[in-house]
Each structure stands twice: as structure tokens, then as C-alpha cells.
Amino acid sequence: MKAITSKTLIRLAILGLLGIACMVTLFLLSENEMHRNNAFIRRYPHHPISKTYDLDLKYNSYYIAGHANDLLYLGNTTAPLHLLEVNLITKDTNHIRIKLDEPDLPFRSIRIGILAPYFFVMDGSVPCIFRGSITDWKAHLWMKDHAYFTRALPIDPNTLYIKTISSKTNEAVLGIIEKQEGTFNVTLNPNILERQLDGMFDVDGTMLVSGDNSQLGYVYFYRNQFMVMNPDLELLRRAETIDTVQVAKIQLSQRNAHGEIKMKAPPLQINKGAVLYQDLVMVQSDRLGKYEDKAMLDQAAIIDVYNWNKQTYQFSFYLYTIGKKKVKAFTVCGDRLVAIIEDELSVFRLKPTHFKKPLRAQNMANGYERSPE
Incomplete structure (x- = not known):
């Protein structure tokens, strides 16, 4: 086997540096595209x-669950049935423990939503929704097995705005769960989210409800x-x-x-x-x-x-x-x-x-x- 000459080593080093420079340039161009649009x-x-x-x-696991007048409520992803109540005027805080009447369901992704004087405990993977009063923080099973969902936001005491997967298309779709006279109606609108690639990742986004619940x-x-x-x-x-x-x-x-x-x-x-x-x-x-x-x-x-x-x-x-x-x-x-x-x-x-x-x-x-x- 021939020994590697110094010239060959220099060429290899130059090629290596050029390769690194190209990678850095591509990375910077990619980062620039991610963060800048001069249009x-x-x-x-x-x-x-x-x-x-x-x-x-003190913890970075809180999310915004809702508010009632000057009281803000924060849910906690690592303690799903814990709420932190913050008085926005006095800065006083109060730790709340929610009690469920059926606590042994196979929960995987609990989220809490506040719609005073009610609160909702929701897990679309079960699927189930509990509802209770913020006066005692005790929630009773309100809905079970009527509709799976990936996200839900309450918009009135008997209605929730949901995102789910259509059983017909296997694509994401927005819908409404409504309780009327003891029965549940699930209405989906397949015309809101517009598919571009796969109907799942390409339509991903943030669901919103206005403060007075008059718009979604x-x-x-x-x-x-x-x-x-x-x-x-x-x-x-x-x-x-x-x-x-x-x-x-x-x-x-x-x-x-x-x-x-x-x-x-x-x-x-x-x-x-x-x-x-x-x-x-x-x-x-x-x-x-x-x-x-x-x-x-x-x-x-x-x-x-x-x-x-x-x-x-x-x-x-x-x-x-x-x-x-x-x-x-x-x-x-x-x-x-x-x-x-x-x-x-x-x-x-x-x-x-x-x-x-x-x-x-x-x-x-x-x-x-x-x-x-």
C-alpha cells in the first residue's frame, strides 16, 4: 500500500473544509428562509x-385553561387535575385540585377548559368529557364514547368546538359537539380546513374562541x-x-x-x-x-x-x-x-x-x- 503523501492530505483537508463550508452555507440559507421574508x-x-x-x-408545565373576570386559570400538563388560579389584580394565587366522579378511566391527554361558572375536563383519546362548577371543582361525567377528538374548546355550557379525524377521509376536520335533551349531536364541517398535501399535517393549526364566545x-x-x-x-x-x-x-x-x-x-x-x-x-x-x-x-x-x-x-x-x-x-x-x-x-x-x-x-x-x- 502506498503511503499517503502530504499533498494528498492537503487536498483531503481542503475538500473536507469545502464540504463543511457548503453545509454551513446551506444551514444558514435554510435558517434565513425559516425566519425571514422580505416581501x-x-x-x-x-x-x-x-x-x-x-x-x-416556578414550573414551565402550565397552559392557559381560561379566565373568569379577573381570575386566570392555568392547567398543568404534568399534574392534569391541578389548576393554578391567579388573581390578576392582587397577584394572589390559589392551588385547586379537581375531583372526578369517575377517576379510573384510561386517560392519556387531559385538558381543562374554563367557561364560568362551569369547567370542563376533556380527553379525546378515551373519549370523555367531564363538567363541573367552579364553586366546588367537582366534575361529573358529561359525555363518553360519542366522539373522539384531538382538541376541544367549550363555547357554551352544552356545546364544544372540536378538531377530530373524519372516519370517511382520515383527514382532520372541525366540528361541534352539542348536548340537547340528554342526547349528543356531533356535527362536522369538512369545508373549513382546506387540504393541500395530506389533510393532516398541512392543515394543522390553532383553534380559537372569542372572549364572548360569539366567534370561533x-x-x-x-x-x-x-x-x-x-x-x-x-x-x-x-x-x-x-x-x-x-x-x-x-x-x-x-x-x-x-x-x-x-x-x-x-x-x-x-x-x-x-x-x-x-x-x-x-x-x-x-x-x-x-x-x-x-x-x-x-x-x-x-x-x-x-x-x-x-x-x-x-x-x-x-x-x-x-x-x-x-x-x-x-x-x-x-x-x-x-x-x-x-x-x-x-x-x-x-x-x-x-x-x-x-x-x-x-x-x-x-x-x-x-x-x-
Whole structure:
């Protein structure tokens, strides 16, 4: 065997360095595509929100379950029947333990939803839904075995907005579960989610319910589109965000022996969390527009605000992070914006110059308030 000469070693080293350089270049180009789109320019008004305080939650496993007036409720993924109640005015906290009348079901993915004076405990893999009163936090089995679902949000004491899998097409579909006179009706609307590739990954997104429960929403993760519906799941608006990606950029594997399809590479995510607030849709995006500094992605989440009724882009604002902690979720409680930033809770005021007062605040300002029916 011939000895490797120094010239050969130099050539091999050069080839290796070129290969590494190519890989780094491709990675940087990929990262740039993931985070930048020079086709749009955002408008940032002067401080449309202002922070009031941060609260240490101690754990990063909390999610937003709902709110009732000035009380925010946080569910916990690692303690499924535990709730943390936060008084947004006094900052006082209260730990709540939910009791189920049938606690031995084979639960796998419990989620809690608050719709005062009720709360719901939901697991679409069983499938079952419990309902109880927030006065005693005891829940009774409300529905079992009528419909499987991947997500459910209560919209009135007897109705839930769900996402499920169609038995006819094996594709994701939005629907309504409604209890009437002791029986359950499950209504699916196959026309809301629009298939592009597989009808599952390509239509994935965030389900929304407005604060007064008068509208439902859905924001796609991987394309520049969102929809707003009425509580009967009839389409009111289909609108686009300021991003220009209209077709989901995802790579899928071939179906395996179990019939499963998986993503082959991280997808290009256009939209993240979102909130439906009166006639506004607030959408979190990590995509930088023209002239925006990439360093901002380490300092804040970008929230784009749209008027769904007028189908217009209004403005954007920064939701600043805490150190290296990232925004996990956010919601609107009255005239406050509340965000979970890993293990911290941040509370902000919405400025009325940019956000209308909620109906309750308007009524109180006018000297009256609607009583519950």
C-alpha cells in the first residue's frame, strides 16, 4: 500500500473544509428562509401594550385553561387535575385540585377548559368529557364514547368546538359537539380546513374562541391563512396574514406498516399561537419582514394584529421575553394581555387607542352591565 503523501492530505483537508463550508452555507440559507421574508413590511405603533408585572410560576408545565373576570386559570400538563388560579389584580394565587366522579378511566391527554361558572375536563383519546362548577371543582361525567377528538374548546355550557379525524377521509376536520335533551349531536364541517398535501399535517393549526364566545377561529401553522366562523361553524371570513407563503412547506415520509406518516424535516412554520379578540385576530409569528433585525427574535415574540371583519392588517407589536425564556402562549382577559413565558406569567395592559374596550368594560363605563341569562 502506498503511503499517503502530504499533498494528498492537503487536498483531503481542503475538500473536507469545502464540504463543511457548503453545509454551513446551506444551514444558514435554510435558517434565513425559516425566519425571514422580505416581501412584507410591518407597522409598529408606539407601545400599544404596557407591562404591569411578572409573576414567577416556578414550573414551565402550565397552559392557559381560561379566565373568569379577573381570575386566570392555568392547567398543568404534568399534574392534569391541578389548576393554578391567579388573581390578576392582587397577584394572589390559589392551588385547586379537581375531583372526578369517575377517576379510573384510561386517560392519556387531559385538558381543562374554563367557561364560568362551569369547567370542563376533556380527553379525546378515551373519549370523555367531564363538567363541573367552579364553586366546588367537582366534575361529573358529561359525555363518553360519542366522539373522539384531538382538541376541544367549550363555547357554551352544552356545546364544544372540536378538531377530530373524519372516519370517511382520515383527514382532520372541525366540528361541534352539542348536548340537547340528554342526547349528543356531533356535527362536522369538512369545508373549513382546506387540504393541500395530506389533510393532516398541512392543515394543522390553532383553534380559537372569542372572549364572548360569539366567534370561533382557526389559524394555520404552515400557511398564511386564518378563518373565523360563527358558533354553528359556518364560515364568516377566510383571510390571509401579511406573510406570502400560501402552500405549506412540509416534507412527509411514506406511510409505514402501521399506516403512519411522519415529517421528514422541520416544517416552515408561518404562524404560532393566536388570540381571537372582538374583531381582531392576534397572531404570533417568528418570521421577520423587510428591515427587521434578526436579533429581535431573541428578545421578543412578534404579534401581528388583523381585523378579521375588514380583512385588513392593522399593526404589530413586540411581546418581550424574560432573559432567554420564550413566549409559550398568550391570551386576552378583558383589557389585559397575559402571556406564559416558560415559568413566568407576564401581564400587560392593552392601550384603548389601539384596542377597543371589552363589552363588559364599556357597559360598566355606561353605568350598566348585562346580567347572566
